[in-house]
Structures are given as structure tokens and as C-alpha cells.
Amino acid sequence: MKRQVMDWIWAALYGGYWKEVLITILILSAAWLAAQIYLYLIDKLILRPTRRTVLTLGGRIWRAIRVPGAVIIFMIGTYGSLHRYTFGFLPFLDNVLFILTVFTVIYAAISVMGVVLHWYAEKISREKEGETVARELLPLVDKVVKIVISGMGLIVVLDRYNIRIESILVTLGVGSLAVGLALQDTLANMFGGFTIMLDRPFRIGDRIQLQSGEQGDVRSIGMRATSVMTPEGNLLVIPNSYLVKNMVINQSFPDARRLISVEVNVAPDSDTELVKRLMLEAARKSAGVLRDPAPSALFASFGKNALTISMSCFVRSYLDSGTITDEINSAVNASLKQAGIRMSTDVVLIKTLTAETRESTEDDRDNL
Numbered sequence: 001m002k003r004q005v006m007d008w009i010w011a012a013l014y015g016g017y018w019k020e021v022l023i024t025i026l027i028l029s030a031a032w033l034a035a036q037i038y039l040y041l042i043d044k045l046i047l048r049p050t051r052r053t054v055l056t057l058g059g060r061i062w063r064a065i066r067v068p069g070a071v072i073i074f075m076i077g078t079y080g081s082l083h084r085y086t087f088g089f090l091p092f093l094d095n096v097l098f099i100l101t102v103f104t105v106i107y108a109a110i111s112v113m114g115v116v117l118h119w120y121a122e123k124i125s126r127e128k129e130g131e132t133v134a135r136e137l138l139p140l141v142d143k144v145v146k147i148v149i150s151g152m153g154l155i156v157v158l159d160r161y162n163i164r165i166e167s168i169l170v171t172l173g174v175g176s177l178a179v180g181l182a183l184q185d186t187l188a189n190m191f192g193g194f195t196i197m198l199d200r201p202f203r204i205g206d207r208i209q210l211q212s213g214e215q216g217d218v219r220s221i222g223m224r225a226t227s228v229m230t231p232e233g234n235l236l237v238i239p240n241s242y243l244v245k246n247m248v249i250n251q252s253f254p255d256a257r258r259l260i261s262v263e264v265n266v267a268p269d270s271d272t273e274l275v276k277r278l279m280l281e282a283a284r285k286s287a288g289v290l291r292d293p294a295p296s297a298l299f300a301s302f303g304k305n306a307l308t309i310s311m312s313c314f315v316r317s318y319l320d321s322g323t324i325t326d327e328i329n330s331a332v333n334a335s336l337k338q339a340g341i342r343m344s345t346d347v348v349l350i351k352t353l354t355a356e357t358r359e360s361t362e363d364d365r366d367n368l
Contacts, residue, residue: 031077
């Protein structure tokens with residue numbers, strides 16, 4: 001092969017082909033010049049104006065494909081100059097150029113995806129839950145993208161040399177199926193974490209309530225589980241797949257306000273308007289009750305021996321709901337006593353009757 005190359009060069013120089021050699025050199029020089037112009041335009045028109053500021057996503061992508069683009073331009077010129085001739089060394093050079101071009105494109109694609117992921121990580125890291133995504137999810141996505149793009153390039157190269165890849169793909173498919181079945185629960189939790197991080201039904205610090213009744217403040221959102229601190233001070237670790245499949249109430253969205261309701265059962269001869277006014281005054285005196293929307297009271301229902309009056313108001317945060325409810329209940333109780341309004345004894349009567357009924361039922365059973 002070396003001898004063929006030397007014979008070709010000798011024939012080109014001394015066999016009257018010097019014009020062809022000159023044209024080939026001019027084509028290569030033009031390709032090199034085009035690559036330099038390409039680099040110059042990117043530096044002057046795109047990268048340099050934003051050198052003193054943070055590059056946008058488009059600017060970062062142009063910087064990532066700057067060198068690979070110049071290399072591909074030069075390779076196109078090289079391919080055109082070589083294919084003006086026919087010689088024994090040409091197929092080998094074609095294969096070399098093809099492989100170099102494929103790897104250059106792979107390198108450019110991986111660089112672009114890395115830039116996009118890095119830009120997205122910077123964007124979401126400004127939020128608390130974005131730190132978890134950038135730390136746990138994006139490195140995994142980056143590795144998967146690199147493997148996929150590299151695999152596609154390898155398949156293209158193997159197909160160039162007529163190497164059958166069907167058996168390789170079948171083997172990879174069977175292996176992936178086996179791994180997927182073995183790690184079914186782990187993968188379900190990982191995809192659940194991915195869904196939570198993208199949809200963001202709740203954020204770190206939000207108060208959530210599960211379908212089973214547990215509630216607490218979100219402390220962290222991981223790839224496999226979400227940690228919640230309950231009001232009792234216990235750490236509740238919830239698999240992400242459970243959160244995706246079941247209903248979750250976000251008590252902090254769209255804001256942290258909480259509606260609290262206070263009900264009283266008063267005697268049937270009570271003045272309902274006075275009761276409502278006293279309950280509203282108790283709510284307005286509380287510093288934690290919001291003025292907008294204003295508290296409201298209504299005559300809720302009739303009972304057998306009671307009238308039910310209900311008062312609703314909003315507090316600034318669910319963290320204050322227990323304290324403010326206690327404050328309002330105490331104020332309402334004191335106001336009703338001072339106004340001489342009697343509370344109903346329906347609940348006590350029902351409990352007493354239930355107990356007596358149970359005792360009489362047991363006595364009847366014993367007599368039988």
C-alpha cells in the first residue's frame with residue numbers, strides 16, 4: 001500500500017499531473033479557509049458580543065459545535081479533493097474520513113446535550129427542589145444520553161463495514177428486559193421521582209396530605225423516595241411510585257392560607273344573629289385571621305335540641321391553624337357565657353342514651 005501511494009505521488013509530479021496536484025491543494029486550502037471563516041464568524045458575531053455577559057443557551061450551543069463544525073467543513077473539502085482521482089488507496093482513505101466524520105458528529109451531539117443539561121441544571125438550581133434534580137437526576141440523564149448517542153454512532157460504523165448487528169440488538173434487548181424485571185420496583189420509584197421533579201405537584205417545604213391520611217412537610221425529593229416530616233416530629237419516607245399513583249393533597253398550594261371552621265351548638269331559643277356576631281367578633285380580634293377574605297358566619301342547621309352556627313375564616317399559614325382555632329374557640333366560649341347563651345347538650349344526651357341502650361340490651365340478652 002505504501003508503494004502504491006508513492007507511485008501515485010510520483011506519477012502526479014512527474015507524469016504531467018502537476019495541474020491536478022495544484023487543484024487538489026487549492027481545494028484543501030479553500031476547505032481550510034472556509035473552516036477559518038466559520039470560526040471567525042462564530043467568534044465575532046456570536047461569542048464575542050456576549051463575552052462579558054452570561055451566554056444564552058443558543059450561544060453555548062454555538063460554542064459547543066464551534067470546533068466540530070470547522071473539522072467537518074475541512075473533511076468535506078478533503079473528501080471532494082480525493083474523489084477527483086481513482087487509486088488503490090482511495091477506499092482506505094474513504095473509510096478513515098467516514099469514521100472521523102462519525103466520531104466528530106457524535107462528539108458534537110454529546111457536547112450539545114451536555115450544554116443543554118448544564119444550562120437546565122443552572123436554571124432549576126435557583127429553586128430548592130432543583131438542587132435535588134441537578135444533583136441526582138441530571139448526571140444519570142447525561143450518562144444515558146452519552147451511551148445512546150455513542151451506541152448509535154457505533155451502529156452506523158458497523159453498518160458501514162457490513163457487520164450484522166441484529167444479534168447484538170437482540171442480546172441487548174433480552175438483557176435490558178431481564179434487568180428491567182429484576183429492578184421493577186426500583187425503576188418505578190426512579191421514574192416516579194423523575195415525574196415528580198418535572199411536574200412538581202409539591203415543593204420542598206410544602207405541607208402535603210396522603211390518601212391514607214398522613215400529613216407533613218416535604219423535606220427532600222430524591223430519586224427513589226420523598227422524605228416528609230410529620231407534625232409529631234417523625235420522618236416519613238414515601239416511595240415515589242406511591243406518590244405518583246395515589247392522590248396527594250398539597251395544602252400549601254396555591255398559597256399557604258388555611259380555612260378553619262368553628263361550629264357551636266346552642267339552645268333552640270338562642271338568638272342566632274347574636275351568636276353569629278359574637279363569633280365574628282372573636283375572629284376579627286385574632287391577629288392571625290386574615291381580613292381578606294373576611295370571616296363569615298352562617299346558621300348551618302337545625303338539630304333535635306340544638307341550632308348549629310358555623311363560622312369560617314382564613315389564617316396566614318396552616319402552621320397557625322391549631323393555635324388560632326384554640327384562640328377563637330376560647331374567645332367564643334367566653335363571649336357566649338357572658339351573653340347568657342346556653343350551649344346545647346345534644347352530644348351528651350346522645351352519648352348517655354347510647355350507653356343506657358347498650359346496658360338495657362345486655363340485660364335483655366342475659367334474661368333470655
